[in-house]
Amino acid sequence: MEASSRVDDRETKWSLPLPNTYTYALAISACARCNKGELALSILDQMETNASSDKTLVEPNTWVYNAAIAACSESNQQTQSKAKAANLLTALKILEKMEKFTSNGANGPDTVSYNTVFSLLDATSFNALKEMNDDDKTDEMSRLKRHDRFADVVIDLLDSMREHGISRDAITYYNAIMACGLDSQDALEIFRLCIHDKDFIENATMKDSQLHLKGRAASGVVFVANAALSVASITGDMPVVSEVVADLSSIGANMNSESIRHIVRALGNIGDCEMILALLICLRGQDFANDLMKERYSIDVLSNLSKSSIPMIEEEIYSAAITSSLRHDQLGVADQVLLSMKKNGLNLNQNSLKEIILEYCRMAIDSSKEEFKIARLMKRQEPDISVHGIVEPIYITSLARAKAAMTMLKGIEEPSPGLLSPVAKACCAAGLWQEARSIVRRMHRAAIRELQQDTGPPSMIVKGEFLAELPRLHRSLLKYCAKGGNITPALNFADDIQFLASKIRQHGRSLRGLKTREEESEAVLLSSRLLMDIETPDNVPETDFSNAGALHSILERPIGLTGQDWKLILIAASRGGHWKVCVGTLPFIRPYVKETHPMYARDFFPTESNLGRSRPSLARLNRKYDRIARALTAAILCFEARSQYAWAIRAIDDWVEWSGRRPRKEAVASACRVLAKRYRGQEVINLVARVMSIPEIRHSDDDAPDDDIDYTYEKALYTEAINALYKFGMYDEADQLYAEGAANGHLPWAVMEDSDASNVKLDLHGMSIAVAHSAICVSLQKETARSSDGSGWDKDAIIITGTGRRSGERFRPVLTAEVQKMLHGQFVPPLGAVSVPGNKGMLKIPKEDIVDWFDHQRRQKRDRLLAVAEAMRDITSGERIERALMQSSNRLERALRQKYENVDEEAE
Secondary structure (H helix, E strand, C coil): CHHHHHHHHHHHCCCCCCCCHHHHHHHHHHHHHCCCHHHHHHHHHHHHHHHHHCCCCCCCCHHHHHHHHHHHHHHCCCCCHHHHHHHHHHHHHHHHHHHHHHHHCCCCCCHHHHHHHHHHCCHHHHHHHHCCCCCCCCHHHHHHHCCCCHHHHHHHHHHHHHHCCCCCCHHHHHHHHHCCCCCHHHHHHHHHHHHCCHHHHHHHHCCHHHCCCCHHHHHCHHHHHHHHHHHHHHHCCHHHHHHHHHHHHHCCCCCCHHHHHHHHHHHHHCCCHHHHHHHHHHCCCCHHHHHHHHHHHCCCCHHHCCHHHCCCCCHHHHHHHHHHHHHCCCHHHHHHHHHHHHHCCCCCCHHHHHHHHHHHHHHHHHHHHHHHHHHHHHHHHCHHHCCCCCCCCCCCHHHHHHHHHHHHHCCCCCCCHHHHHHHHHHHHHCCCHHHHHHHHHHHHHHHHHHHHCCCCCCCCCCCCHHHHHHHHHHHHHHHHHHHHCCHHHHHHHHHHHHHHHHHHHHHHHHHCCCCCCCCHHHHCCCCHHHHCCCCCCCCCCCCCCCCCHHHHHCCCCCCCCCHHHHHHHHHHHHHHCCHHHHHHHHHHHHHHHHCCCHHHCCCCCCCCCECCECCCCHHHHHHHHHHHCHHHHHHHHHHHHCCCHHHHHHHHHHHHHHHCCCCCHHHHHHHHHHHHHCCCHHHHHHHHHHHHCCCCCCCCCCCCCHHHCCCCHHHHHHHHHHHHHHHCCCHHHHHHHHHHHHHCCCCCCCECCCCCCCEEEEECCCCCHHHHHHHHHHHHHHHHCCCCCHHHCCCEEEEECCCCCCCCCCCCCCCHHHHHHHHHHCCCCCCCCEEECCEEEEEEECHHHHHHHHHHHHHHHHHHHHHHHHHHHHHHHCHHHHHHHHHHHHHHHHHHHHHHHHHHHHHC
């Protein structure tokens, strides 16, 4: 009985075996492949801690440490320089620990360890580590900080390998050269270290030592030379290319086809497409072309190629030549290379065709920019050729290149989103809207197929390449529509975007077991309804992607239309003159504007939270508002062009309610202009007063531009409103606005304090003609009103216009000739102004003219009051009503008499 009970105890206490070295290594490697670098390092720490506390457990060996360094390499794919520097520092710590083990004779680093560290090195991480605090005195930090050049760090690691007796292979030197980035001189220096490394050269020439390297690395020193050539080809450093080829020849090695491709790219980056043709001819074994290469760049191509490889006619070399020629718009050279390919029976492969398509897309977009510049220049010279301010370029070059890209796209099997997106942009840039929309719909269908794969739990990661690319593409396409004022394509794109967004919402609700809302089908076509005279519904559905399942992790921004997208649609409608579309689009942008209201900032409610989340700062809300505020300006400009003053006022009032801020001064100025154009001066005054009553939301000092310190929002608003009123002859309303602005300190008061008893000085510096007119009227009225009547005025007026010594503002001064023209033509009676002797920037108005002008103003005021009193007397006495009734009875009597006469004539 005792024996059986012991057996039962052993069965109940059974557990998994303890992890060994292979288990830890495989776990760390799996985490590295899944970009879980932090988890991999935590497993290594756990292994070291367990081994130090329990001697029976396994310790990390070289394989485990190499897996941990590889985890740092996988985590280094992120873009933040500080994060990359931290990963590099972690890898160096592991390497330093392994180097200490070497002295003990166990678990030391090997070639793979250093190769992985070299792949982590780059100049950005090096500079970030150099800026770290000096308090950190670790060995790996001192290794970095004692070098001023990044190349010295790489060379130090190579020396460390030599000191520890670790062999260097082709991958070691390849990674070391590629770590140099764009510094071709450093790449040349490391390559020369490679060819002077006797151990490496001896091992590289032995076939047995090359068996552990596969692919391009099996070529040994040529593989390293190609790395140096690739760095030099990026910068177009032909002297370095020549020296690398010469050094390669000095050790008896020959170039391969990859080396030739790097030389072609180097020639292309310096724009020497003629020598690309010469190089291709040289590869056929032509000595005269080889002499041209030696004469211009000191590169002997034929001597550095094996005789068995001549002629070297390969598709990849010709494709690189075509791509390099297209990059510099050398279509003739590219055409010759293509014809040569056909003669030699070569066809472009898929990768080469993709590169050529991308180059054609780039050329189409660049040509479109030039065509827009020409269209803008023609618009300035002949303003009447444009309709509603639309810039209509003539698509010629961009159209041809976009069509060529579309044609070549048909030869690509299963094109990636990175290829379809540039083609769609090129089509939009060339005005091929239907073709662009077909590509977008094609990508949407692929995205929906990716969406259908998301059927697992929310934690499951879905590889959504199309879903990740679409938000950036949508924004770019709408920008092209806004640039040219093409509202119809913009709304078509909006329909497609909203349809895809509705599919994502339906998918998210189906994963949660919820029913689809009925308004989803109607939301798809909301944007297309903007072209019709249909009122926008009040219950505008808002896009919510917070519960999009596993797709939420790959969506950098929402796929549905955001506030920025609606802003671009408004700009497109504004430039196209579609004011009704602007009216219908404003409700869609409302929720995004309301999100920026200052009441949601934590600065005002530091202890509260918004819907369970921390409130954003006011500075963040300000930046968000600034990105969307142009939408109102675009709408108001369209209302101004179409004389829709009522909608302009309504839009500003709604915007103020939504945002809780003052509208941009450009929008308010546009509204003032359209009101003044319809001679509604009092409404201009009311609008300015309404906007000025809104409390200002001040930005931080860092965000405020230095140029706007003097030209404040208030000064700009008053100035633009006065200019609009002055342009349409509403001088009294303009004078009223100037008086208010000067009284509140927003506009400069024209009367100078140092005016003496003999004259009054008016300083008009920094004023426009309209503001100067109001300043003169208001100032003279105020000064002359101090006396009981105008006859008591005995001062001349001195006006400083442009060259007075007191000019301290940076704005354009009022010219003397323009002020004289204004005083003679717009004052009744005219004010005679003469230049002050010795100062052409000052004008003098005689006191007699000022008295006559004041008397005329007083008589006009009295006449207006008498006219108003006469009208009121007629109304109150009933005489006007009696006259109106008598006139009506007389008209009725004449009509009856005429009717009876007509009846008598018909009876006879």
